[in-house]
Amino acid sequence: MTGAVSRDRRRFLTAGAAVLGAAASAQLWLPTSARAAETPLPDGVFSLGVASGDPLPDGIVLWTRLAPDPLNGGGMPDSVVSVEWEIAEDGRFRKTVRRGVAQARPELGHSVHVDVRGLRPDRAYWYRFRTSGQLSPTGRTRTAPHPRSSKGTLRVALASCQNWQHGYFTPYADMLDQDPDFVLFVGDYIYESKPATTGARVHEGSDEPYTLVQYRNRYAQYRTDPHLAAMHASAPWVVTFDDHEVDNDWAGEIPQDPAKQSHDAFVARLTAAFQAYYEHMPVRASAIPDGPHIQMYRRLDFGRLARLNVLDTRQFRSDQVTSQADAEDPSLTMLGAEQKEWLLDGLHDSPARWNLIASQIMMAETDLQIGDGKLWYYDAWDGYQAERNALLDEFESIRNPVVLSGDRHLTMISDLKKDYADPDSRVVGAEFVGTSISSNGDQDQAAFHAEWDPRMADNPHWKLIDAHRGYHLFDIRPGGIDAQVRVADTVLQPDAASSTLARLRVEAGKPGVRLV
Known part of the structure; x- marks a missing residue:
């Protein structure tokens, strides 16, 4: 797509996301009364970073998940949390084009999916989130070209x-x-395999994930990889799953090992795996x-x-x-x-x-x-x-x-x-x-x-x-x-x-x- 910023500029924006966030933390974009009503949250709520996905000519999905204790269920209170979001035409947010408030709900792992519309086609945008006085890293995304556009790369x-x-x-x-x-x-x-000490790194937990909390922990561990986090913050993603997001070689509602996983147990596992997948991917509400x-x-x-x-x-x-x-x-x-x-x-x-x-x-x-x-x-x-x-x-x-x-x-x-x-x-x-x-x-x-x-x-x-x-x-x-x-x-x-x-x-x- 045309109009991309230079590679050096991209690296500066990604590497400087934390600096930009700190510099802007005093520039709150909700009224004082709304900020005063916030309940303080533990530090590090944006430990899993930010992401965007499924670009349209006029829209994009913005994602984050509040998780101050990411490998232990998330560490959030069992309550709905308001999260401010902002998207702008520049990395210093001097030209904000859309902003609003999303609700991070405990039943969805305090994930946030904002389906922003009204954007211009084939344009770079920068976005961020804020809650409880904490500012997320800055992400960069891009909309798809105009539907009638036939040129460019x-x-x-x-x-x-x-x-x-x-x-x-x-x-x-x-x-x-x-x-x-x-x-x-x-x-x-992700891979659902058990922890093994023979590899370069070790999976969290003590077994394969079967429950929602266990899948959340596994996704959270993967999201902490710095190279993966930086790439999510740098460009929109279009995602789909294969087998290891659930169970090796599953098909329909049939697990790899039906003798060890009953149908009802595997359906429960599918339910947990799909919810955790949605909670961690920048996809639209149609994928709930x-x-x-x-x-x-x-x-x-x-x-x-x-x-x-x-x-x-x-x-x-x-x-x-x-x-x-x-x-x-x-x-x-x-x-x-x-x-x-x-x-x-x-x-x-x-x-x-x-x-x-x-x-x-x-x-x-x-x-x-x-x-x-x-x-x-x-x-x-x-x-x-x-x-x-x-x-x-x-x-x-x-x-x-x-x-x-x-x-x-x-x-x-x-x-x-x-x-x-x-x-x-x-x-x-x-x-x-x-x-x-x-x-x-x-x-x-x-x-x-x-x-x-x-x-x-x-x-x-x-x-x-x-x-x-x-x-x-x-x-x-x-x-x-x-x-x-x-x-x-x-x-x-x-x-x-x-x-x-x-x-x-x-x-x-x-x-x-x-x-x-």
Whole structure:
């Protein structure tokens, strides 16, 4: 998007957020009578920082959560707290454009979600919160372009899979320097695994989270990572979840281990996990959970340059596939009928040059069998091939479809083919499976290539595979998408250098992706 501030300016604003907050703490924007009525709260209520998300041409969601004792339930009184918010055209808040008061409620973990409207399209804004005499860090966000805008550039960072125990969230430091217009996070924001002392860091608690308080504590721990906090404060995020936000490999209302978790117990776990997810994500009120259900699939337009369809590949999927026969069963679904119809309608009716699909899991085929025969990776779209193949058939009539995925803890960049059973099948799109932020830690690259390179001949649609930690960066223009695979030297240290491992390009009107 056009009009972005310089990278140096961005770093100054992020690093100086606390300074700006302290300098402005005397500039209270509520009447004296309202301030006098406040009940003093413990220090450190903004320990989890600030965030924004789901940009519209005229609006943005602003987020914070009051938590002076974040790893022990939050530490807030069991009462509603008024929180002032303010959004401005400058980082010193001399040009305030909107302000108001939100209610942080105990039943929602004292989280705050402000859906600000009436903003100008394709503009940078700064925001902050205040309560009980305490001022939050300053955040910076951006609105989407005007609905009729078809020019300019959209810079998007694709991230997923950040396991606290496997490493530091080092790649976000580099992402901050790259100044994306928004971050697309496609799942595994937290991991529900038990604490283990063998990793770089240790999960809080003594077991997996099952209750609301336990999920709140786990999210709060992740939110304390300084690189993650800085990236949230620097650009809007568009998020969706995969499995580890609840339970590994869950599907619908079926847990990974039904023999150990009854249906009722797992429904209670889903309810707690979804509420904690909402409480910690910058999403609109449409995502407030209804018990064990949450509305997560949605659509965002960035002018006529790009349409982003965000999928939910967990709540509506058939039970986890475990065999080749099941993988080819036409009755099994990943999306459910309603979501599939919604997706196809949005793709066929799209006015955008680029039609992006945020899918938690890989759509291109993975054939693990070296030589004759097929051995598929069932947790991905390979496990639900009838539905996947029907979508790829539709892609042939969609304008510039590009799938953005995660889950694999690997970079896997592929052509999307109409029929993977036919080596000569037509290419109908491109897919970027982003590597993890920290999950799997620093892998042995030689061992990875020794295992995976022999499979390249059986997967000729793969253009690049790699096992470094990092993220993908996209510059989307009307004529093409330029992609970078950005990788960190290590995630076993909180600070490390990052570099571009590879550059790729997708040309408008030419399905597929190529190395540059």
